[in-house]
Amino acid sequence: xxxxxxxxxxxxxxxxxxxxxxxxxxxxxxxxxxxxxxxxxxxxxxxxxxxxxxxxxxxxxxxxxxxxxxxxxxxxxxxxxxxxxxxxxxxx
Numbered sequence: 001x002x003x004x005x006x007x008x009x010x011x012x013x014x015x016x017x018x019x020x021x022x023x024x025x026x027x028x029x030x031x032x033x034x035x036x037x038x039x040x041x042x043x044x045x046x047x048x049x050x051x052x053x054x055x056x057x058x059x060x061x062x063x064x065x066x067x068x069x070x071x072x073x074x075x076x077x078x079x080x081x082x083x084x085x086x087x088x089x090x091x092x
Contacts, residue, residue, distance in 0.1 A: 074091045076090075076091055076092075077091070
């Protein structure tokens with residue numbers, strides 16, 4: 001238990017020292033060794049952007065004209081009885 005408390009206090013002390021305000025100078029700002037200023041060199045592959053999507057119009061399809069379909073043929077209904085009523089012949 002004592003080790004845990006000691007570790008916690010030591011960790012807070014280290015965090016306090018690290019968080020203390022100081023000059024924000026990069027390591028190469030003061031020179032390296034004999035005063036040669038060397039900025040960091042970053043080697044990375046070039047950024048590759050995919051090509052934009054290409055719209056291709058669908059092919060034009062010409063449908064054949066609709067076939068002629070004649071209407072329904074009329075039929076002759078002969079005279080007949082409908083229940084108690086006589087119905088004369090007629091076209092339906």
